[in-house]
Amino acid sequence: MTTALRRPEAPAGSDRGTYTYISVYSAVLYTVLLTAPVVAGKLAEQFALTPVQVGALFSAELGAFSLATIPAYLWLRRLNLRTATYLFTAVVVLGNLISGFLDDFGWLVAARVVTSLAAGSITVILLTLSGRTSNPSRAFGLFVVFQLAMGALILAVFPALYAGTGVAAIYWTLAGLAAVCVVVVPRIDGEALREPAASLATSGARPPLAQYITGLAAVLLFYVALSGVWSFMAQISADAGIGLSATSLVLSVATVAGIASALLATILGDTPRRRMYLRLGYIGMALSVALLFGTPGLLRFAVAAVVFKFAWTLILPYLLSTLSDVGGIQVMNTTNLMIGTGFAVGPIVSGTLAETMGFGAMLAFSLVAVMASLLCVLVVQRKTTP
Template sequence: MPVSQPEINYPSPALANARALMIAVVVLAAIAPSLLMTAPAVAAQLATQWALAPAQIGNLFMAELGAMSLATLPAFWWLRRVDLRQAGVLAGVLFVAGNLLSAFVSDYNALMLLRIVAGLGGGSLMILCMSCAASLSNASRVYGLWVLGQLALGAVGLQVLPVLFARYGLMACYLSLAVLMALALPLVRAFPARLNAKQGTVSATLPTGRAALGLLAILCFYLSLSGVWTFIGGIASQASITAQDSGQVLAIATLMGIVGAACTTLIGDRWPRTPLLIGGYALMIGAVLLLQDTPTALRFAVAALLFKFTWTLVLPLILAGIADLDPSGRLMNASNLVIGAGLAIGPGVAGQLIQASGDYRTTLLSAAALTLLSLLLALACRRTPAAIA
């Protein structure tokens, strides 16, 4: 009598493709904006090694992140017309080349130009990742994983970069980015050749007013977080907290950020978003205010951990709300423009405010106000009353 074999359920090709695409989105979207995740360490090294003033550091970040944002403008044309896999390879090569050359320059203006080149490549990859992610189910979970990948790389970077900086200087950062992207670039094979019909056309029912409010919410959010995060190491230094102690706190804070993103990923669409948004935003504002007036080591640690946890808890919820407004993916492309603008302008404006006032009070109060405004805009842009339950 023949013995029956247990039935093996293999994943369907569609499911396997979706998993491969999600891995590509998470990995590539982690490497492309990793300068932001490690901004405190990089900013401190620029100040030490190159003796740059806060305004110069802010302008350098603004140039790169602004280029990431401007990459969105040509993408409105090429995103629906070219093979996305080829576009991903070209963007990755641009990113690698910009970082390789950055490692060997010693002139401020030359470094800024090369950071713009790297920013254009990284921004194009981010557009591809965000547009492809819009085709996957459960937006909150997908964008939670998207943020989670960025934070995991940031946590490693904040631990490793200070050690590498002590031995090799700033070039260690740029060479590491080039190597990571070169290793991850084969993942672009998971991208579809073209955006599907759902993604390739703008929804006829797109609520443009709510879309504008949602994009403004993202802009205010990134203006606040990039201004605070870039100079949080300087806040610690002014409070006489050693670089080693602040580095350990920021590394732990990044782990707390991973916890925040993981919470959103696990929750998915099972819990109402509005209570999570309000609670997360309120705690983020509290964290910013805790950094004021020369914080003690304990207060600095609490503020940094709370800031990173709430930042990553809230962000996937905002992005999921934007995805709900327009399933075509075109609005997510516009979101990349706004994210890049916030990341670019935030450090530049914060650096100017710090240099003009001589302290961080004005910058932190402005960041708290922008965070509150972002909350109000995020609530106002919700698609239906049922969506904000």
């Protein structure tokens, strides 16, 4: 059995500051994606955009968010993390401020790409520092919990709060939220990744290639499956004859279940039962997809949606923690690219399958992706020490 490179133990006193940094920034940075349902309508109205143009704008933002991984290969181990965070936060603030003043769609796309590239660069720091705490599962749990909580707040408050305003007001609010984040930057160790050469020989060395690829494949397949199914939950419900109001209520309850499971993973953190929780989460996710086959009634759809959301938000912290066990500073950086790629590929493939072969084929594809991700996780876990 191959033993994975062990991550260095973080000083106990530094974890609380890192957790604070992760919580605040993950909530605010992902707001740019979570506000998409609110921003889309205002953009279409203000710029007279077609649905294709609106979709292209959000795809460009998400793509830039993920592609921030590539330049991070060059700067992640060279820059002071505090300095890098201040720099990228300034770009996020300025990008959002400028976005509010633009009246040309082409320039708006450019501004949103630059803003998302900076936000994605901070996300790389978040993921990397999460994997280097003494309790990565807890750190990744916080990463998920605060995104979901902010998402629920946004969808509840933003539509009413900005009903009579233009899109500029939303972008300027995002700029203000990002500016507030800088107060937590001093809580992290800026030199955490700039280790001495002797230390890098062990903690920063490259993990075994096969294990590295298998771990990244697990994340990619997981996100392909979850984004492919969750993106079409409303359509699956409508196809089964379930009303829009009932569907909205079910998805709201599922969102609460997702926050609860991510919070549970955060509280439990790294435990001897981590592997068991991860596997149970995958089983729950697979069963929930299976429940959607055919034409589910309201009760079956509700159970499937709630279990699906509960399962994937329980899986995610433990899945990312498993990746951090693989070793190497750049593992979590590359994971950010896999997340973005999965988010992009899942809806496209699922939508194509649903349109050409029906929802049954789409769900079968997602079910295979879930089980393939689980298989990859089992392979990685066999090669890492508990």
